[in-house]
Amino acid sequence: MARKRSPARLVIALSVAAVLVVFLLYTSIAGRGTPMIQPSELRGRTEIVSLAGHVVGTPSGNPHAGRLKFQLRDIRGGAREKVTVLYRGSVPDLFRPGRDVVVDGQLRNGIFVAVPGSLITKCPSKYAPDPQQT
Amino acid sequence: MPELGRAALVVTLGLALYALVAGAWAASKRRRRLAQSAQNALLAAFGTSLVAAAVLAVALVRRDYSLVYVWQFTSSELPLRYTISSLWGGQAGSLLFWLVVLCGYSAAAILLNRRSSRDLLAWTVPVLAAVAVFFSLLLVAVASPFVTQVAPLDGRGLNPSLQNPYMLAHPIFLYLGYVGLTVPFAFAMGALLSRRTDERWIVVTRRATLVAWTALGVGQLLGSKWAYEEVGWGGFYAWDPVENAALMPWLAATAYLHSVMVQEKRGMLRIWNVLLVILAFALSIFGTFLTRSGILTSIHSFTQSSIGAWFLGFLTLTVAGSLALLFSRLPLLRARTRLESLVSREATFLYNNLLLVALCLTILWGVVYPILSEAVRGEGANLGAGYYNFFLRVFGLPLLLLMGIGPLVAWRRASWRSLGLTFLWPLGVATATGGVLLALGAGSSIPGLIAYTFSAFVLAAIVLEFARGTRARRALGDPTWLRALTRLIGRNRRRYGGYLVHASIVMLAIGIAGSSAYDSVREGKLARGDTISISGYRLQYRALEERAGPNATELRAVFGVERNGDDLGTVAAGKNAYTAERQVSNEVGLRHDYLTAEDLFVIAEQIDPDGSVYVRIFVKPLVNLLWLSGVLFLLGALVTLWPDAREQRRLAVRYSVAGVPSRS
Numbered sequence: 001m002a003r004k005r006s007p008a009r010l011v012i013a014l015s016v017a018a019v020l021v022v023f024l025l026y027t028s029i030a031g032r033g034t035p036m037i038q039p040s041e042l043r044g045r046t047e048i049v050s051l052a053g054h055v056v057g058t059p060s061g062n063p064h065a066g067r068l069k070f071q072l073r074d075i076r077g078g079a080r081e082k083v084t085v086l087y088r089g090s091v092p093d094l095f096r097p098g099r100d101v102v103v104d105g106q107l108r109n110g111i112f113v114a115v116p117g118s119l120i121t122k123c124p125s126k127y128a129p130d131p132q133q134t
Numbered sequence: 135m136p137e138l139g140r141a142a143l144v145v146t147l148g149l150a151l152y153a154l155v156a157g158a159w160a161a162s163k164r165r166r167r168l169a170q171s172a173q174n175a176l177l178a179a180f181g182t183s184l185v186a187a188a189v190l191a192v193a194l195v196r197r198d199y200s201l202v203y204v205w206q207f208t209s210s211e212l213p214l215r216y217t218i219s220s221l222w223g224g225q226a227g228s229l230l231f232w233l234v235v236l237c238g239y240s241a242a243a244i245l246l247n248r249r250s251s252r253d254l255l256a257w258t259v260p261v262l263a264a265v266a267v268f269f270s271l272l273l274v275a276v277a278s279p280f281v282t283q284v285a286p287l288d289g290r291g292l293n294p295s296l297q298n299p300y301m302l303a304h305p306i307f308l309y310l311g312y313v314g315l316t317v318p319f320a321f322a323m324g325a326l327l328s329r330r331t332d333e334r335w336i337v338v339t340r341r342a343t344l345v346a347w348t349a350l351g352v353g354q355l356l357g358s359k360w361a362y363e364e365v366g367w368g369g370f371y372a373w374d375p376v377e378n379a380a381l382m383p384w385l386a387a388t389a390y391l392h393s394v395m396v397q398e399k400r401g402m403l404r405i406w407n408v409l410l411v412i413l414a415f416a417l418s419i420f421g422t423f424l425t426r427s428g429i430l431t432s433i434h435s436f437t438q439s440s441i442g443a444w445f446l447g448f449l450t451l452t453v454a455g456s457l458a459l460l461f462s463r464l465p466l467l468r469a470r471t472r473l474e475s476l477v478s479r480e481a482t483f484l485y486n487n488l489l490l491v492a493l494c495l496t497i498l499w500g501v502v503y504p505i506l507s508e509a510v511r512g513e514g515a516n517l518g519a520g521y522y523n524f525f526l527r528v529f530g531l532p533l534l535l536l537m538g539i540g541p542l543v544a545w546r547r548a549s550w551r552s553l554g555l556t557f558l559w560p561l562g563v564a565t566a567t568g569g570v571l572l573a574l575g576a577g578s579s580i581p582g583l584i585a586y587t588f589s590a591f592v593l594a595a596i597v598l599e600f601a602r603g604t605r606a607r608r609a610l611g612d613p614t615w616l617r618a619l620t621r622l623i624g625r626n627r628r629r630y631g632g633y634l635v636h637a638s639i640v641m642l643a644i645g646i647a648g649s650s651a652y653d654s655v656r657e658g659k660l661a662r663g664d665t666i667s668i669s670g671y672r673l674q675y676r677a678l679e680e681r682a683g684p685n686a687t688e689l690r691a692v693f694g695v696e697r698n699g700d701d702l703g704t705v706a707a708g709k710n711a712y713t714a715e716r717q718v719s720n721e722v723g724l725r726h727d728y729l730t731a732e733d734l735f736v737i738a739e740q741i742d743p744d745g746s747v748y749v750r751i752f753v754k755p756l757v758n759l760l761w762l763s764g765v766l767f768l769l770g771a772l773v774t775l776w777p778d779a780r781e782q783r784r785l786a787v788r789y790s791v792a793g794v795p796s797r798s
Contacts, residue, residue: 017488024499024525033503033515041513050516064659064740064748090367090739090750093295093709093718 034104039072040079042107051112052102055095056082063091072112075100084110089117136201136280139189142182143278146233147270149179153263161256161328169256173244176263180237183270187234190227190279194220200285203227209291209714211685216297222305223292225426225441226279231305232422233269235313240266243317243342251338258324265316268448276441291714294686300360307353308380312418314346315383318390319415319456322408326459331466336394336407337785341775347387348771354380355764366722366737368655368752370760373522375501379421382494382501386414389490396483399545401470405460406487408467412456413491417498419449424501475547482540486533493529497522527581531588534643537636538592541599541629559598564591582651589640589647596633596640603630627773627781634770641763645731648756657739657750669753671734672696676704678745686710688721691738691747695725707738707749731758 036050053072061069067086074081085103095101101121105114157172159165190203194217199205207220207227222231240262247255273279318339325335357377358370371377390410396403423445460467473480500517507515542556567590568583576583603622604615612618623630656668660675667673673693680689690708694701707723723736735752742748 013484013488017492020492021495024496033507033517036504036514036516062740090737093720 038074039083040074040081048106050104055097055099083112085112087114092121094121136282139186139280142186143273146179146182147274149175150263150266154260157260172259177241180241183234183237200282202281202283203279205289207292209289219302226277235309239317257327258320261320261323294712294717294719295364298364300356304356307349311346311350311353315414315418317342318411322411326463344775350384366720373519376425378497378501379424383414383417385490385494389487392483393487396480404467408460416453477548479543479545482543486536489529489533496525534588538595560591560594563594579651582647585647589644592640596637631770631773638763638766641759645756645759649754653754655752659748661746668751670697686712705736707736731756733757
């Protein structure tokens with residue numbers, strides 16, 4: 001417990017914090033994140049991704065008994081590709097054709113098999129509602 | 135009427151601009167009368183912003199659909215109370231609310247300090263005014279709540295999930311918190327600008343900071359309660375960017391509240407404290423930027439809007455400006471004393487600060503990661519809840535433990551021997567608790583077990599402090615134990631109020647650990663008459679009921695609940711179909727157990743035309759401690775906030791040399 005050395009110790013404490021930050025950067029860059037992509041970017045990818053898209057057509061099936069089947073298209077841009085999603089689990093209140101949704105899952109034989117319970121709707125904001133909705 | 139609102143906003147902008155320019159001129163040229171005039175302008179701005187808010191409130195109540203804002207967020211069927219909450223339910227309205235709160239805080243800061251801290255206030259007023267200019271400019275030029283149209287027959291109504299009593303209170307508290315952080319920021323900048331870099335700006339803003347911090351904390355708990363009951367996925371916090379946006383400034387402010395004590399007592403950490411204040415304020419603006427810019431995907435998901443660029447610009451200006459100012463004043467901020475020992479109160483505060491800031495920055499990293507990833511790799515990526523939960527444990531559990539250790543360690547230098555004596559009992563209690571819990575099977579979750587053991591340690595330390603203090607007061611001649619206890623708290627409000635807040639955080643930790651580490655879940659499809667069992671409960675699906683609510687059709691599946699053969703009544707879960715809004719909203723069924731703080735949580739996921747329901751049921755032990763901790767948190771905060779004449783006198787003596795520039 002030397003008396004005059006304390007600022008050095010402060011530096012040590014701070015560098016411990018810095019090491020932690022580096023560790024953090026490392027763990028995140030090293031690919032712990034789930035990629036967020038659009039339907040048109042999905043082709044050929046087989047890892048688990050977060051898919052954001054616009055619901056088109058009429059959803060069919062039952063999300064609790066069996067699977068809910070719906071199609072997604074890009075939200076932005078003119079890409080016409082559609083991908084079929086198979087989903088099980090809770091369906092948000094706002095889910096319906098015309099909405100934007102985000103769902104996790106992976107491509108298997110051309111069909112996007114969703115992680116159960118991962119469906120989220122991007123609702124029109126309470127801050128700036130989409131005028132087309134009514 | 136809209137003309138009056140618009141005019142009031144333009145006048146507010148003018149007054150704030152005047153307060154900024156005249157205030158800065160007066161402060162740099164030491165013109166006293168002009169400085170007072172700037173203060174008065176800011177006071178008047180509070181009045182005019184109130185007028186604007188009143189105009190909007192009246193329009194909302196009268197359902198004046200010729201205002202686009204009113205049409206967007208109300209409908210003829212919307213109950214009156216939610217009409218009021220539409221005031222802050224939308225973009226423009228919430229900015230107006232922000233401006234009113236900001237001007238209110240500014241007015242209070244001016245009125246409370248214009249006599250005692252005139253020199254400090256001189257530069258603080260222009261800083262407050264600058265923030266007010268930004269918000270009133272937004273309201274005048276970018277997002278006016280007073281845009282008119284040809285009135286449609288009916289409004290579009292308020293988002294059903296916002297039609298909830300908690301949504302009346304949650305935003306108010308949150309804004310009181312967010313905006314309140316402007317006050318310590320403005321005083322810190324004021325102190326730097328006027329070169330009064332002693333501890334006075336901290337003493338002067340202690341209450342304002344505490345008010346803001348308390349409001350932000352309570353606001354978040356109210357938001358969690360809302361999410362728990364209304365959003366209804368079985369949790370109360372989802373690490374969503376919008377939630378994190380409130381948590382980050384709260385963590386920074388928590389660090390600040392602790393480290394200022396070191397500066398007050400020992401004159402250390404002066405630069406650090408200014409940095410924390412800047413961080414807290416910048417995070418509150420950053421949070422607003424996140425929620426308004428649509429830059430992030432979130433459950434709350436905000437559509438793209440041009441206002442984000444304004445916030446980003448303001449944020450950049452604020453951070454760059456305040457850091458440059460801090461840098462130019464560094465020589466004035468040298469610490470007068472040094473850290474003497476790593477086992478001292480100062481040191482534990484330092485550890486607490488490092489952990490809190492690390493946690494805060496970790497969350498920040500998680501929030502901006504998708505943006506950075508998009509920029510660097512050209513493809514967005516999300517860090518999931520696992521990331522946040524991991525770091526919450528890594529930084530949160532040591533923080534929990536520190537809460538028990540810190541308050542009992544002596545200032546300057548503590549001896550290991552005395553520490554051993556102090557912590558003998560808490561250690562014993564913690565070990566015993568850990569052992570008993572392990573025997574009871576709590577080892578199923580190691581972080582949960584650690585959290586409970588640490589919690590026992592902290593609670594024992596706090597109880598011991600109260601017991602020691604009360605006994606000492608009794609020995610000094612207080613007639614009864616109760617009297618001794620109230621005197622003890624009354625005479626050391628900051629200390630014992632702080633202990634109460636600590637106890638509330640422990641309670642929160644117990645609630646979080648209980649409901650997330652030891653919960654159970656079951657789901658299944660039930661036809662009428664079917665039963666489902668989950669951890670001791672047995673639910674029978676009895677009936678499907680439909681009734682007409684004020685603005686929605688309410689469909690409910692009713693379940694009879696039994697536990698170990700006892701009839702516990704019924705729980706109803708279902709869906710509301712809102713007419714005007716054309717939306718369906720899930721309404722969960724809840725049964726609180728007041729004795730064990732446990733919840734039975736029923737979600738009717740899907741109701742089929744044949745009357746069968748698909749349910750998801752949670753049993754969440756101890757979850758109600760979360761909400762109870764909010765009450766204790768508020769109580770503790772009120773104790774520390776309550777005016778204390780003796781403390782005021784002490785401070786008056788210490789700073790009686792007001793007007794003398796700081797020693798440097």
